[in-house]
Amino acid sequence: MFFCYQSCFFPLALLPLLWSLTWSLLFLFKLFFIVFSRFSRWVFSGVVEVANLFHISPGSVNNCTMRFVRAVKKLRKDYIVCPSPQTRQDLADYAWQAFGFRGCIGSTDGSQVPLTYAPRTQPWTYWDRHDRYSIHVLLVCDHHRNIISVTLGFTGAAGDALVQDHAAWSQRPGEHFSFLEHLLGDKGMHYTVWVVGPYKGTEGESKPNKNFNWLLARFRVVSEHTFGMLKGRWASLHELRLPIGSERDFLRAWDWVMACCVLHNVCNSVTDGDMPVAIYTDAPVDPMPADDGADESRTRFKRNALTFIKTMGHYKY
């Protein structure tokens, strides 16, 4: 039985050939895409320039970088640690004697690490308020600009207050704070018993509150210094040239940022000189209602700070 006309017989006979040709073309296209994507990744992420500089292949540059990052990350447990109670006491004494904040052991702030390329999966979750793709970093630093806690794992769309609520020191404060110890935060943080921030809005217009805000800003600026030093020295954090297309890539970027933080503390521990830095301050974000006890906590610290101002004669307003 043969139902086709003679005119359409020849195209039907060519179908197997066309089928195999299509598969071959698809295979070639896929091979070209793999090669091109790997090559373009090397070129656009600056790997080729590094390879040229060090006279090694681009693949070796990637291998070396990731081995180095993984090795530095292993130093985290030695260099990014919560201070011991004795160290916290020393930090609190310094804060009391120099700035009038009794029990302050450091300051906290959040920032974004921008991404050069849009993430391939769910890119809108990385879009931050500065109109760019980024991942979020929340740091806690002591008065000597050492990083004592890093909270990673959030995209740039997350605010400081949200990340703060998921930080280890916020979820298990008993392990990180003794009685009356606290951190200084900015207006974007969630005010709790352990985070004291400035007065916002009309509340901050009275003279005592303005004085308190001024003193708090003077002392809290170390967290901005820390970000400036971190991003000034490890310039890849100004714009991370890592493609993010999967969870593995995200963890890789996470390790990269963590390695920079560890290296910052390593350099601080051997008193390496500071790099010229540029400080980027955050714009104010929507306020969140404060926790129970936050007002009481801040009033107590304000009383101490104002007493200090009165004693030392440091009036600003």
Added chain:
Amino acid sequence: MQRRYLRMRRDFVPNSSSWLLYVLPALPEHYWRLYMRMDRSPYAHLASLLEPHLRGSRRRTRRAMPVDLIQKVGLYRLGHYGNSSST
């Protein structure tokens, strides 16, 4: 004669391995710092910390990568190629 530089290709100047072995260690301190983002003493301290973690097993088919090279490439990449701040 004065246009001879215009006729030269400027796009690609390959480095040799001697740069890493001889030129970089002999650079003055501030140039060294531009490449490695830290002084020589913190670099040595970091090398002593990372040495046990970076010492990999030697493969049968190829030579193991020197620890010093891995550290230099890693520091260079972490400290450069951000957004126009790689000075």
